[in-house]
Amino acid sequence: MNQTAVEPKIRTGKKLSRQATQLISTAIALLALVVVFTLSNPNFISMMNILNILKQASPIIIIAIGQTFVLITAGIDLSIGSVIACSGIVAAICMRAGWPVLIAILIGLLFGVAVGAINGLLIVYGKLPPFIATMGTMTTVRGLALFLTQGIPIGNLPKGFTQIGTQRTWNIPNQVFIMVILALIFGFILAKTKTGRYTYAMGSNYEATRLSGVNVNRTLITVYMFSGFLAAWAGMIMTANVISAAPTAGDGYEMDAVASSVIGGASTLGGEGLIPGTVLGALVIATLRNGLNLSGASPFIQKIIIGIVIITAVFIDRFRRND
Amino acid sequence: MSEYLAQLLDISKSFPGVKALDHVNFDLRPGEVHALVGENGSGKSTLVKILSGVYTKDEGTILINGEETVFPNPRAAQDKGICIIHQELNLCRHLSIAENMYLGREPKKILFLDQKKQIEDAQAILDRLNVDLDPTTRVGDLTVSKQQMVEIGKAISTNARIIIMDEPTSALTVKEIDELFTIINVLKREGHGIIYISHRLEELAAIADRVTIIRDGQHIATLNYEDTDQEAIIRYMVGRELKEKFPRVPTNPGKTIFEVKNLSAGRAVKDVSFSVREGEILGIAGLMGAGRTETIRAIFGADPKDGGQVFLHGKEISIHRPLEAIETGVFCVPEDRKKDGLCISMPVYQNVTLPNMEMVTDRGVVNTAKEVAMASATINELSIRTPGVGQTVKNLSGGNQQKVVVGKWLVKPAKVILFDEPTRGIDVGAKVDIYNLMNELKKQGIGVVFVSSELPEILGMADRIVVMCEGRVTADLDASEANQEVIMQYATQYM
Ligand SMILES: Nc1ncnc2c1ncn2[C@@H]1O[C@H](COP(=O)(O)OP(=O)(O)OP(=O)(O)O)[C@@H](O)[C@H]1O
Ligand SMILES: [Mg+2]
Numbered sequence: 001m002n003q004t005a006v007e008p009k010i011r012t013g014k015k016l017s018r019q020a021t022q023l024i025s026t027a028i029a030l031l032a033l034v035v036v037f038t039l040s041n042p043n044f045i046s047m048m049n050i051l052n053i054l055k056q057a058s059p060i061i062i063i064a065i066g067q068t069f070v071l072i073t074a075g076i077d078l079s080i081g082s083v084i085a086c087s088g089i090v091a092a093i094c095m096r097a098g099w100p101v102l103i104a105i106l107i108g109l110l111f112g113v114a115v116g117a118i119n120g121l122l123i124v125y126g127k128l129p130p131f132i133a134t135m136g137t138m139t140t141v142r143g144l145a146l147f148l149t150q151g152i153p154i155g156n157l158p159k160g161f162t163q164i165g166t167q168r169t170w171n172i173p174n175q176v177f178i179m180v181i182l183a184l185i186f187g188f189i190l191a192k193t194k195t196g197r198y199t200y201a202m203g204s205n206y207e208a209t210r211l212s213g214v215n216v217n218r219t220l221i222t223v224y225m226f227s228g229f230l231a232a233w234a235g236m237i238m239t240a241n242v243i244s245a246a247p248t249a250g251d252g253y254e255m256d257a258v259a260s261s262v263i264g265g266a267s268t269l270g271g272e273g274l275i276p277g278t279v280l281g282a283l284v285i286a287t288l289r290n291g292l293n294l295s296g297a298s299p300f301i302q303k304i305i306i307g308i309v310i311i312t313a314v315f316i317d318r319f320r321r322n323d
Numbered sequence: 324m325s326e327y328l329a330q331l332l333d334i335s336k337s338f339p340g341v342k343a344l345d346h347v348n349f350d351l352r353p354g355e356v357h358a359l360v361g362e363n364g365s366g367k368s369t370l371v372k373i374l375s376g377v378y379t380k381d382e383g384t385i386l387i388n389g390e391e392t393v394f395p396n397p398r399a400a401q402d403k404g405i406c407i408i409h410q411e412l413n414l415c416r417h418l419s420i421a422e423n424m425y426l427g428r429e430p431k432k433i434l435f436l437d438q439k440k441q442i443e444d445a446q447a448i449l450d451r452l453n454v455d456l457d458p459t460t461r462v463g464d465l466t467v468s469k470q471q472m473v474e475i476g477k478a479i480s481t482n483a484r485i486i487i488m489d490e491p492t493s494a495l496t497v498k499e500i501d502e503l504f505t506i507i508n509v510l511k512r513e514g515h516g517i518i519y520i521s522h523r524l525e526e527l528a529a530i531a532d533r534v535t536i537i538r539d540g541q542h543i544a545t546l547n548y549e550d551t552d553q554e555a556i557i558r559y560m561v562g563r564e565l566k567e568k569f570p571r572v573p574t575n576p577g578k579t580i581f582e583v584k585n586l587s588a589g590r591a592v593k594d595v596s597f598s599v600r601e602g603e604i605l606g607i608a609g610l611m612g613a614g615r616t617e618t619i620r621a622i623f624g625a626d627p628k629d630g631g632q633v634f635l636h637g638k639e640i641s642i643h644r645p646l647e648a649i650e651t652g653v654f655c656v657p658e659d660r661k662k663d664g665l666c667i668s669m670p671v672y673q674n675v676t677l678p679n680m681e682m683v684t685d686r687g688v689v690n691t692a693k694e695v696a697m698a699s700a701t702i703n704e705l706s707i708r709t710p711g712v713g714q715t716v717k718n719l720s721g722g723n724q725q726k727v728v729v730g731k732w733l734v735k736p737a738k739v740i741l742f743d744e745p746t747r748g749i750d751v752g753a754k755v756d757i758y759n760l761m762n763e764l765k766k767q768g769i770g771v772v773f774v775s776s777e778l779p780e781i782l783g784m785a786d787r788i789v790v791m792c793e794g795r796v797t798a799d800l801d802a803s804e805a806n807q808e809v810i811m812q813y814a815t816q817y818m
Contacts, residue, residue, distance in 0.1 A: 192688055192689050193684075193687045193688055193689060194680050194684050194687050194688075194689065195687065196689075197673065197677075197680065197689060198680075200666075200669065200673075201666050201669065201673070201677055204666035204667065204668045204669050205662075205665065205666045205667065207662060207663055208657075208662070208663055208664055208665055208666055209666065209677065210625075210644075210645060211623075211625055211645050211655065211657055211663050211664075212645070212649075212677045212678040212731070213645050213646045213648075213649035213650075213678050214646070214677065214678075214680075215646055271666075271668050271669075272668070
């Protein structure tokens, strides 16, 4: 997350790095939305509503972080939505079998990591394009979720678990804490560690990175494991929040994750993306949804508007880049 | 009608942190080859990009046929008969020659493409250039030099009067260069004006009518080629006398460091054996397509090996991936900097540190200060011209990008370095720096393998020369037995 703090010390010859301008413009867009919605409905800016937005945004932010890693490598992870559902179900089954909550969560998270590892292995050793590999696991894992539950949500979860999604600490929803911690950890990994650097390098030029002696196979598999891990966290939060594990949960969330990353400056061509940008991008989408809801816009209209916002954001970025 | 096809007057251009051009003058007459030379980063590419509408000038005037003109984009320049052939060719590999030539301006019959006319027109142009090619051939199946011919054909098919060639010969063999010069002479006779950028100054004697030298973005001189010579041009370029073009140091070869036995890989490498001794530079010569790059790649583990053994200090080593090669101390400076050498969208310092991350990280965490220090040292050592370590590599001049590719492998200790065309696109002065570096490595007892298509530098620097032809080693010569003729004879043995 410190990338922008470090960058100015390294003379680029430019006034501001591209990444910094991207962050600033996403922040301005978010601010503009807040102003517009506040003017149209003063309740929008209430503490309660802001916390509400953050709470709603938390799972999207978490999965978007994983998707950002994947996008930077010039890949895509379509299995995220299915992993959200199935990891929640796996944890729920463990809990209903009477296992301790912590162990159940751990197994749910491991499930996500395992799906990520399978994605990575299919891409690295099976030589499948990421789109195809993760589309395959998307369907398979969704099928698994339906099979395990026979299509019926699993309820009756222990309180020790559901409080992750329903309780507050210091008046702040618990999932917001989890989101912030994960964002800090993975923001640090991307901006400040070897793994993060290799992630960017692979997306910028895979062959040159391989010829530089980077273990590209391992790094790529790791990146998909990150994505699976984060999707499983979103699964835990969402399951806890609605107090039941539904096999249809998270449907279509992978696209929200792509949208957040792209609004925040990630490129689907690889090599570009920042965690702070992605967090802002997810907040843009969450704010838009919330604000439109408050002003009574229908869900159909919301879809139209969000679609247009995504296209505009990418378009503006392309335009500026050609400059 | 003006005497000049084009005049560039007092042109200036700045990029953030760099004044690339500072009141430069340049002009071009019909039927002449006007060479543009200067050190890496002196502004040559920038100047011709301004003339071809890729960049817009900050100051100055462009006159085309005596008329003041502005080019907001490349299309506008094309409409005025200006065509640029970039060093990185811009053809679509999966399309045919004819389709490439007429891309975006295909002849049409009512609504449909007129395939027949397109092929006929393309054939007429190839005939005019005396190039023996079938216009329906896929461009991806052609050699680089033939692709370049297609680019030139494309240029004249647009009726371009001004043809700009930015380092056209850096990837060509001697014979292909001759073919290119023949075509350039055809173009000259037809009254085209040609701007020719090259770091191979010896070529200028064959084609240049005038030569303009720029240094640090400033116009230094414009001379008739017949009134000058290579030494004078170099003096103007680097601003000092260049003592030796090939600073060879005497050798006293010791024991064998590195040995390759009966290596085969794919179709391009057949039963290749050679060895490198302590204290010598081993040159590998051959024509384009002789399998030299494929040999290097197979040794390095970039491509799979089908058979053979590799020995380092007498012990057999098995390398399946570049990662393993690097761990054993075998490094490779690849031939194609854009494809294999650089993460072009990343800053200079991150490119330098990429193969050396373990030296700038503590338990996986990157230490930016160490990175910057490492990159700064490399920038100083190779005099890489950049406004800072954070500059995106894409924004460096071609030669300076090449120096980054070389520099990233000089940081950590090596046992053997495989250099594949390390001086491609590098100016005369900087070439000497790289030769000196190789000398330094050889003194330290590091095995140096030096692949090059430029015979003079192989002859000038290598202590022993292995010649390859059609994937096989055809000769293993001592520098004292080698000369241009002998090498060419072995390089074409099976042809
Ligand atoms: N798009 C750009 N952004 C920033 N700086 C640039 C850009 N293009 C060129 N420069 C800078 O302008 C200067 C001149 O570059 P140019 O490419 O014209 O050099 P050149 O003479 O063609 O060198 P070479 O022989 O290495 O190809 C260099 O310092 C380079 O770093
Ligand atoms: Mg250049």
